Amino acid sequence: MASSWTPLHAKIHRTLRSRSLLPKHESILIALSGGQDSLCLAQLLIDLRDRWNWHLAIAHCDHRWRADSQANADHIATLAQSWNLPFYLKTADSPPPNEASAREWRYAQLQSIEGFHTIVTGHTASDRAETLLFNLIRGSGADGLSSLNWTRQLTPTVKLVRPLLEIMRSQTAEFCRDRNLPIWQDSTNNDLAYARNRIRQELLPSLKHNFNAQVESHLAQTMELLSAEVEYLETVASEFYETAIDITSQSLDRTILRKIPLAIQRRVIRQFLMRSLNFNPNFEQVEKCVGLITAPNRSRTDPFIEKTIAEVNADQIQLKSLD
Numbered sequence: 001m002a003s004s005w006t007p008l009h010a011k012i013h014r015t016l017r018s019r020s021l022l023p024k025h026e027s028i029l030i031a032l033s034g035g036q037d038s039l040c041l042a043q044l045l046i047d048l049r050d051r052w053n054w055h056l057a058i059a060h061c062d063h064r065w066r067a068d069s070q071a072n073a074d075h076i077a078t079l080a081q082s083w084n085l086p087f088y089l090k091t092a093d094s095p096p097p098n099e100a101s102a103r104e105w106r107y108a109q110l111q112s113i114e115g116f117h118t119i120v121t122g123h124t125a126s127d128r129a130e131t132l133l134f135n136l137i138r139g140s141g142a143d144g145l146s147s148l149n150w151t152r153q154l155t156p157t158v159k160l161v162r163p164l165l166e167i168m169r170s171q172t173a174e175f176c177r178d179r180n181l182p183i184w185q186d187s188t189n190n191d192l193a194y195a196r197n198r199i200r201q202e203l204l205p206s207l208k209h210n211f212n213a214q215v216e217s218h219l220a221q222t223m224e225l226l227s228a229e230v231e232y233l234e235t236v237a238s239e240f241y242e243t244a245i246d247i248t249s250q251s252l253d254r255t256i257l258r259k260i261p262l263a264i265q266r267r268v269i270r271q272f273l274m275r276s277l278n279f280n281p282n283f284e285q286v287e288k289c290v291g292l293i294t295a296p297n298r299s300r301t302d303p304f305i306e307k308t309i310a311e312v313n314a315d316q317i318q319l320k321s322l323d
């Protein structure tokens with residue numbers, strides 16, 4: 001192992017330790033697409049395994065999207081065998097209709113594999129830069145701009161960890177080249193019909209060339225800063241939510257909300273709508289409900305879902321069904 005120890009190993013080792021991302025003796029499921037990022041991640045974790053006493057396994061999800069998807073799955077199975085690691089393959093009954101449902105299906109499959117409390121993916125700093133631009137263009141708040149975090153709780157017992165968030169895609173490519181790792185080229189990565197591919201292949205190179213050579217790492221850093229701030233704001237908002245909410249009457253106390261800054265009011269209202277109605281409100285819906293904090297008695301919003309509205313009832317903002 002000593003001969004293959006590189007600055008990248010040292011960096012990941014330090015990151016894992018300082019951020020307490022992957023505990024010693026943990027059973028870790030590596031989500032492997034076959035692309036350079038997850039391949040690099042798998043090899044790094046294998047190289048570091050003895051220092052951390054991890055139990056590693058590989059999982060691949062075949063969406064059956066491309067003609068070569070079965071060949072891709074076979075390729076990964078062979079790789080897992082050569083690494084001497086357990087391999088789990090999940091194959092879709094029918095190809096998911098779009099990216100979002102593919103992702104949802106993929107995470108559900110990964111979570112369903114028993115014996116693992118930790119799943120790791122190969123998301124990189126470059127993914128962070130692209131995601132930030134993608135969401136900025138769509139008009140996102142700080143939450144969307146910081147959506148790729150180091151960890152995310154998938155279920156009460158299963159955590160997603162992204163150890164490569166400080167590594168650029170150019171570094172994972174170099175690592176795979178140096179180690180002769182057999183990258184599976186995903187043909188859809190070159191399809192410019194996808195906005196994300198245009199960001200990667202057109203927008204970022206243009207920003208790099210015309211504005212700042214370091215744009216990719218600067219954007220990734222911005223996301224890192226925003227993530228910490230969003231986490232803090234969400235915690236503060238949760239505390240106010242807990243004091244303002246009356247669960248039985250599904251209402252919020254306006255006198256508490258009036259005393260807090262607009263940024264926190266918006267977050268409390270969003271948490272209120274998400275938790276009570278189990279849906280993700282858009283900007284306008286949140287703003288209308290925020291307006292009720294100071295509105296006259298009996299003011300109300302438009303229906304959110306299933307004819308449910310929010311209405312001012314004296315000092316309360318109350319959810320009410322119009323049926």
Ligand SMILES: Nc1ncnc2c1ncn2[C@@H]1O[C@H](COP(=O)(O)OP(=O)(O)OP(=O)(O)O)[C@@H](O)[C@H]1O
Pocket residue numbers: 030031032033037038059060061062063103106120121122123127
């Ligand atoms: N088919 C797959 N099987 C297993 N793991 C996968 C698969 N596709 C992607 N992954 C994992 O997810 C990581 C990110 O992949 P990619 O950027 O293509 O997905 P994404 O849909 O943008 O990700 P996410 O939905 O998690 O933000 C990969 O590095 C890999 O770890």
